[in-house]
Amino acid sequence: MNALERLTQLSTxxxxxxxxxxxxxxxxxxxxxxxxxxxxxxxAAGILPIRIGARGCKxxxxxxxHMAPITCSFTRxxxxxxxxxxxxxxxxxxxxxxxxxxxxxxxxxxxxxxxPFNCCLSVPYKTHEDAVEWYSQELDSLKRKLEATFSVSxxxxxxxxxxxxxxxxxxxxxxxxxxxxxxxxxxSGTQAQRIVVMASAMPKNEFNELLEEVIHTYxxxxxxxxxxxxxxxxxxxxxxxxxxxxxxxxxxxxxxDVTCYGTLYFWxxxxxxxxxxxxxxxxxxxxxYLNNILCPRMPFNSGxxxxxxxxxxxxxxxxxxxxxxxxxxxxxxxxxxxxxxxINEIGIPFLTLDRQYIPxxxxxxxxxxxxxxEMIGRQRK
Amino acid sequence: MITAGIDIGSLTGKALILKDTSVLSWxxxxxxxxxxxxxxxxxxxxxxxxxxxxxxxxxIVSTGYGRVIVPFARKNISEISCHARGAVxxxxxxxxxxxxxxxxxxxxxCDSRGNVISFAMNDKCSAGVGRYLEVMAKLLDIRLEDIGxxxxxxxxxxxxxxxxxxxxxxxxxxxxxxQGADKNKILAGLHDALVTRIYGMLNxxxxxxxxMVSGGIAKNIGIVNRLQRRVGFEFKTAFEPQIxxxxxxxxxxxxxxxxxxxx
Numbered sequence: 059m060n061a062l063e064r065l066t067q068l069s070t071x072x073x074x075x076x077x078x079x080x081x082x083x084x085x086x087x088x089x090x091x092x093x094x095x096x097x098x099x100x101x102a103a104g105i106l107p108i109r110i111g112a113r114g115c116k117x118x119x120x121x122x123x124h125m126a127p128i129t130c131s132f133t134r135x136x137x138x139x140x141x142x143x144x145x146x147x148x149x150x151x152x153x154x155x156x157x158x159x160x161x162x163x164x165x166x167x168x169x170x171x172x173x174p175f176n177c178c179l180s181v182p183y184k185t186h187e188d189a190v191e192w193y194s195q196e197l198d199s200l201k202r203k204l205e206a207t208f209s210v211s212x213x214x215x216x217x218x219x220x221x222x223x224x225x226x227x228x229x230x231x232x233x234x235x236x237x238x239x240x241x242x243x244x245x246s247g248t249q250a251q252r253i254v255v256m257a258s259a260m261p262k263n264e265f266n267e268l269l270e271e272v273i274h275t276y277x278x279x280x281x282x283x284x285x286x287x288x289x290x291x292x293x294x295x296x297x298x299x300x301x302x303x304x305x306x307x308x309x310x311x312x313x314x315d316v317t318c319y320g321t322l323y324f325w326x327x328x329x330x331x332x333x334x335x336x337x338x339x340x341x342x343x344x345x346x347y348l349n350n351i352l353c354p355r356m357p358f359n360s361g362x363x364x365x366x367x368x369x370x371x372x373x374x375x376x377x378x379x380x381x382x383x384x385x386x387x388x389x390x391x392x393x394x395x396x397x398x399x400x401i402n403e404i405g406i407p408f409l410t411l412d413r414q415y416i417p418x419x420x421x422x423x424x425x426x427x428x429x430x431x432e433m434i435g436r437q438r439k
Numbered sequence: 440m441i442t443a444g445i446d447i448g449s450l451t452g453k454a455l456i457l458k459d460t461s462v463l464s465w466x467x468x469x470x471x472x473x474x475x476x477x478x479x480x481x482x483x484x485x486x487x488x489x490x491x492x493x494x495x496x497x498x499i500v501s502t503g504y505g506r507v508i509v510p511f512a513r514k515n516i517s518e519i520s521c522h523a524r525g526a527v528x529x530x531x532x533x534x535x536x537x538x539x540x541x542x543x544x545x546x547x548x549c550d551s552r553g554n555v556i557s558f559a560m561n562d563k564c565s566a567g568v569g570r571y572l573e574v575m576a577k578l579l580d581i582r583l584e585d586i587g588x589x590x591x592x593x594x595x596x597x598x599x600x601x602x603x604x605x606x607x608x609x610x611x612x613x614x615x616x617x618q619g620a621d622k623n624k625i626l627a628g629l630h631d632a633l634v635t636r637i638y639g640m641l642n643x644x645x646x647x648x649x650x651m652v653s654g655g656i657a658k659n660i661g662i663v664n665r666l667q668r669r670v671g672f673e674f675k676t677a678f679e680p681q682i683x684x685x686x687x688x689x690x691x692x693x694x695x696x697x698x699x700x701x702x
Contacts, residue, residue, distance in 0.1 A: 422503060422543060426560055428517035436520075436554040 060251065061271035068260060069252040069299075070389050072111060072139065073147050074332040076260040079168050080106045081147060086208055087130065088150040092159055093137075093351045094181045094324045096343050099197060100211045101220035101262060103159055103204045107152075109258035109319075111297040112136045115416060124166045130386045132295045133163035133410035140167045150175030150207070151261035152187055152200065156355055171216070175207045183356055185348045194337070201340070214336040221330045228324040230269045231257060235321070238313045239374050241280030247289070247312025251299045254319055267362065285311035287434045288375055292316045292367070292397065293382035294390050300417040308427045314374040316367055317382075318353075325366065354393040363393070365399040369407055378407040378434045380427070385412050407434050440493065440696060444521065444688025445478050447505030450569055451655065452477040452548030453574035453682050454495070457689035458677060464488035465650035465682045474505030482511070498699075502684050504542060516691050518684050519545055519558050522653050525687030526683045527553030529677045531542070532649040536642055538684070539656030544637060548644040553687070559643040568633075569655050571605050575629050577591060577690040579622050589659030590626035598628030608632075625663070634665040641670070650674040653683035 059067070068074040077237045081087055090097070100107035112135035119138035139145055153164040153172050161178070168176045179196050182189035201212050231254060237245055253272060257265055279392045288308040290304065304313055316320055329348035333339045352362045370376065379401055383390055394410065401408040411423060411431040441463070446453040455465040466484035470477045478501070486492060493511070501512035509515070518538070521620060526536040527549060537546045545560040562566065576583045598615055602608045602659040612625055633656075641650075650670070656662050657680030667673055677683045 363457035422560065425517050425519065425543075426503075427560075429555065429558060432517055432520045433555045433558070 060275065060276070062253070063270040065256050065268055065272070066217070066252045067251070069227075069255050071115065072113060072144060074256075074257070074260060075146070075266060077106060077108060080261055082220070085321065086149040087438075088152060088175070088337050089145060090151070091153040092147055092156040093318055093353070094156060094347055096180060096197065097203055097262070098220040098224050098328065098343060099204065099212070100219060102216040102348055103201075103210045104263055104414055105208065105210075106148075107258070108260075110136055110151075110187070110429060111255070111259070111295070111319075113255070113297050114144075114408040115139055118414070124170070125163065129163075130159040130384055132384060132387075133159040133412075135415045137163050137166055140171050142233065143171075145171075148173060150177070152177045152179065154179040154181045156181070156353070157387075159388070162234070174315075177203055181347065182203060182418060185356070189239075190210075190341065190345045190348060193217070193348055194341040197340045197344055198337070202285060204220065212281070212336070212431070214339055216353060217339050217343075218330070218332060221328055221339070223266070223323075225327040225330050226255055227262055227266050227269070228327045230266055230273065230333065231324040233273050234269065234276075240281075243288075243313055243374070244276045244279035244281055244313060246282050246306055247302045247315075248306055249301050250312075250354065251296065251302050254324075255297045255299075257324065258319070270328055273287055275416060282311055285309055285379035286431050287311070288313045288369060289327070290314050290374065290376045290379045291320075294318050294384055294387055295372075295415065296320070296382060296416070298415070299424075301413065302409075303419065304417075304423055305380060305427055307430050308424060310378070310380075313371045313376065316352075316363065318372065321366065321370065338369045341347060345352055346431075350434065354389040360393065360400070363398070365369075367397075367400065371404055372404055378409070378430060381408065381410045383410050383412050385414055440693055441496050442500070442689045442696065443496050444504040444685040444691035444692060445482055445499060445501045445506075445509050446521065446527075446682070446688060447474050447478055447494050447501065447509060447683040448503045448518075448519065448541050448574070448684070449543075449654075451681065452481040452503075452505075453685040454481040455682050455685035455689050456485050456489045456491070457693065462607075463687065464685065466683055466691070467625070467681065470505070475510055476507050478505065478509040478511075498692040498696040500688040500695065508644035510580070514695055516688060519560070520555055521684045521687030521691060523547045523549040523558075523687065524553035525683035525685070526651045526653055526677065527551070528686060528690050529683065530649075531677055532631075533651045533675065534640065534647040535613050535644065535650040537637055537650075537652050537654075538640050538656040539568060539637065539652065541573075543655035544568045544640060544654075544656075546614065546637075546640045546644045547683040548647070553690075555556045557644045559640045561640065567688060571608070571633070572629070572656070572659070574605055574609060575612065575626075578610070578612060579616075579625065581622065581626075584658075587630070588663055589623050591664060593621065593623035595624065595628040597631050598625050600628045600632045613621070630661040630665055633662060634669055637662075637666060638669050638693075646670060648672060648674075652676050653680045657681075666667060681690070683686040 115135035118143040121134040289310040329342040456463040501509035506515040
């Protein structure tokens with residue numbers, strides 16, 4: 059089995075074999091929600107952080123009893139996975155105030171399912187110095203809780219080492235995306251998405267080794283054939299690759315994205331400057347995370363999101379942008395207006411697809427994607 | 440150059456034969472459970488009317504919900520592209536098109552050649568489209584072809600139907616019927632609700648005066664009349680609104696044929 063096959067196989071389950079092997083060795087696994095939670099602190103504590111997703115969720119029968127149907131379907135799917143014991147392998151859960159849907163889902167989770175350790179980070183909504191100070195205290199508090207709960211100790215050198223390991227991973231992901239910049243991109247969007255999802259779902263060193271092998275193999279491969287247009291996908295949680303597959307089956311080649319699992323997670327690495335105290339290192343980490351993650355939860359972030367979209371459109375030679383707008387996501391739903399205006403200014407064809415986390419209404423989605431690709435094709439002639 | 444456009448919609452299958460700039464024939468039949476079979480039957484009917492055989496057709500394009508399962512089509516193109524192209528073929532001045540079909544409703548803005556510039560389509564459920572009217576006509580026990588006319592017979596305030604969901608709207612209407620509401624008042628409310636939805640969709644792509652309505656619902660005078668009042672001007676309907684998608688597919692088949700010849 060080659061590296062891509064291995065990553066593809068692992069990506070089908072939240073509790074994948076690699077994470078299970080980690081547990082088997084007597085080590086801890088903690089789940090976390092949202093890109094604002096730094097993986098580095100867990101690795102420094104010898105804990106495997108796994109980003110909470112809902113791949114494979116088929117319905118929300120149990121979750122719907124606790125959360126209203128007008129809440130984001132991603133969070134209901136996650137709750138369903140928790141209530142059906144898919145996450146029983148976790149030794150802890152760390153969440154934050156990313157959005158109310160997520161925060162209240164976690165309230166439900168920890169009240170219904172016994173979990174040895176949980177912690178809610180209070181992430182500021184601004185990025186000025188006071189906010190950085192606030193967030194570094196939050197991270198310090200998380201560090202102390204992990205140390206006390208799991209009887210570990212996190213040193214400054216442990217933290218610096220894990221920052222370098224995570225940064226290496228983010229750098230490798232950028233190298234993977236560099237392959238997709240080529241006019242003859244050797245890798246499809248669906249394949250790339252399966253890889254990116256695993257970046258936060260398995261031990262980092264193992265992932266880095268596999269990713270290096272994938273990059274080496276694919277840099278020498280031939281191009282993905284017969285596509286009509288190069289596409290960018292925008293949206294929040296896209297860990298299920300079905301929507302990307304629908305775009306690619308219709309003839310689009312997804313070459314880049316602005317999504318929570320994709321570039322929003324890895325495009326900008328954390329500050330890895332060596333410091334002599336753990337407080338300084340945590341402060342640098344807090345500053346990096348507050349500034350690097352371009353989520354619409356932060357007021358005044360639209361300009362930064364716009365700049366990233368513009369940069370990626372140019373460097374990846376994008377022909378069209380599809381906004382996979384999750385229904386009832388107040389953050390991206392609110393961002394819609396700015397997005398549409400900004401992308402019109404860039405002058406790139408833009409399609410908004412309203413979706414639920416579990417893919418449905420496939421026929422109509424296919425029609426819209428096909429019509430969009432036809433529209434781009436005719437505009438090019 | 441003889442081409443055919445096959446439009447397999449959720450409620451009806453349409454086939455149209457085009458020879459250069461003349462429409463030779465068309466046929467419309469209800470879509471059965473087997474879409475491939477529907478495509479075969481509807482095409483055979485159109486061929487028979489045109490007095491030609493399948494061997495005489497140079498290129499076939501399929502469109503509509505069942506476009507991928509038309510076994511004899513050389514290419515499939517989305518109904519969004521086909522309706523825009525068909526509408527501009529019918530009237531070259533047209534720049535905005537709204538297609539009101541059985542399962543979905545879409546609005547398109549296009550250029551002088553009928554190329555789509557932007558479009559909007561209703562979300563997954565079929566609220567506010569042909570199937571919606573069909574269900575309500577059945578509930579009221581009125582022939583589908585009569586509901587538009589009867590909705591215009593009512594001159595007072597129409598019944599307010601707050602739900603766009605077919606199932607919930609059906610319950611609302613059932614309750615009104617039990618309370619003795621006038622059927623025409625209910626129909627006026629239903630048509631109003633539909634027009635509101637279509638109008639919103641039109642605004643999404645940008646409404647222009649050169650505007651055409653296609654699809655089966657364009658045959659409903661109650662919808663067309665109300666929509667004209669809402670947009671504030673008279674607009675065009677195609678000579679046979681139901682076959683605009685098939686026509687666009689046949690026109691795009693001509694283009695595909697010419698492109699193939701070039702390459």
